[in-house]
Amino acid sequence: MGLRPNLLTRRTAGVASTTLALLLSTAAVGVVPAASAFSAAPAGGCVEPADVHTDARVKAGAHAKHEPNELTAAQVREREADLAAALAERSRFRAGAGAAPLATVTIPVVVHVIQRDSTRAGGNIPDSMINQQISVLNQAYSGGTGGAATAFGFQLQKINRVTNPSWYPIISGSQAERSMKTTLREGGKNTLNMYLGELSNGLLGWATFPKKTLDKMDGVVVLGESLPGGTATNYNQGDTGTHEIGHWLNLYHTFQGGCSGSGDSVSDTPAEASPAYQCPTGRDTCTAPGLDPITNFMDYTYDSCMYQFTPGQASRMLTAWNAYRAA
Numbered sequence: 001m002g003l004r005p006n007l008l009t010r011r012t013a014g015v016a017s018t019t020l021a022l023l024l025s026t027a028a029v030g031v032v033p034a035a036s037a038f039s040a041a042p043a044g045g046c047v048e049p050a051d052v053h054t055d056a057r058v059k060a061g062a063h064a065k066h067e068p069n070e071l072t073a074a075q076v077r078e079r080e081a082d083l084a085a086a087l088a089e090r091s092r093f094r095a096g097a098g099a100a101p102l103a104t105v106t107i108p109v110v111v112h113v114i115q116r117d118s119t120r121a122g123g124n125i126p127d128s129m130i131n132q133q134i135s136v137l138n139q140a141y142s143g144g145t146g147g148a149a150t151a152f153g154f155q156l157q158k159i160n161r162v163t164n165p166s167w168y169p170i171i172s173g174s175q176a177e178r179s180m181k182t183t184l185r186e187g188g189k190n191t192l193n194m195y196l197g198e199l200s201n202g203l204l205g206w207a208t209f210p211k212k213t214l215d216k217m218d219g220v221v222v223l224g225e226s227l228p229g230g231t232a233t234n235y236n237q238g239d240t241g242t243h244e245i246g247h248w249l250n251l252y253h254t255f256q257g258g259c260s261g262s263g264d265s266v267s268d269t270p271a272e273a274s275p276a277y278q279c280p281t282g283r284d285t286c287t288a289p290g291l292d293p294i295t296n297f298m299d300y301t302y303d304s305c306m307y308q309f310t311p312g313q314a315s316r317m318l319t320a321w322n323a324y325r326a327a
């Protein structure tokens, strides 16, 4: 498949900004979020344990005290064991029912636009940006921007506009987020619910990982202005959506686990010691083979810098789909 001119521009822009990115990278060191900085559980009451099923993307320079939900090694082990169990369960089920695993998947997408009021500054993202976001997802997941083709395509099913100042901004891990999702979530485990709005703490987005049982919290939350043409400078080509949906389809960050162990549980993404910001071409933080995968959608670089999933990631997403989200 050929590249669309604007996608070529994106990739070129990533290379062109290298010098600036390298100059700025020193400044970014101080804002690298602490690994495994989970939000503290709210005091009192019956609360869930730290949720290993969510993950977030942050802007370079954001002043978030905690990046919610980067996973610890123990949480990754727990999730990998859960995946193995889910696969075994599905395999037994299929042996009886004869249903074959899906090879291609069209994901219905319900977009909830959370607004404070009817102004653009109040969250009123136009339909045109949402349609462009769906196009960006289809390009990214089909390999149309230069990466591996995955099994996934996306079909916009509905745009649900909600004016509710108490859900604006959307605060990660808050009771208001729970209330919003419990009220709004639609569809089964195969339905992608995307919540757009202003977000707390400079976050670009966060997502839930798949689980065996459907949870009302399931879905991705994305900064509305990160959609294509939005005002989030360097993060306004729609790849926050691409990245968060990667988590929703069971991908970890490329820097998961650093230089040691099984890293992100994908064999063809070179190990990376820490998140990469901006577009630091040539970065190589581990002695293991391969440069850091800064162009991978599951790193933290600028949208113009990231343009690919690997075949291993495509395979992991499809495996997880069949284990967790297929009907």
Ligand SMILES: [Zn+2]
Pocket: 055, 056, 057, 243, 244, 247, 253
């Ligand atoms: Zn992430």
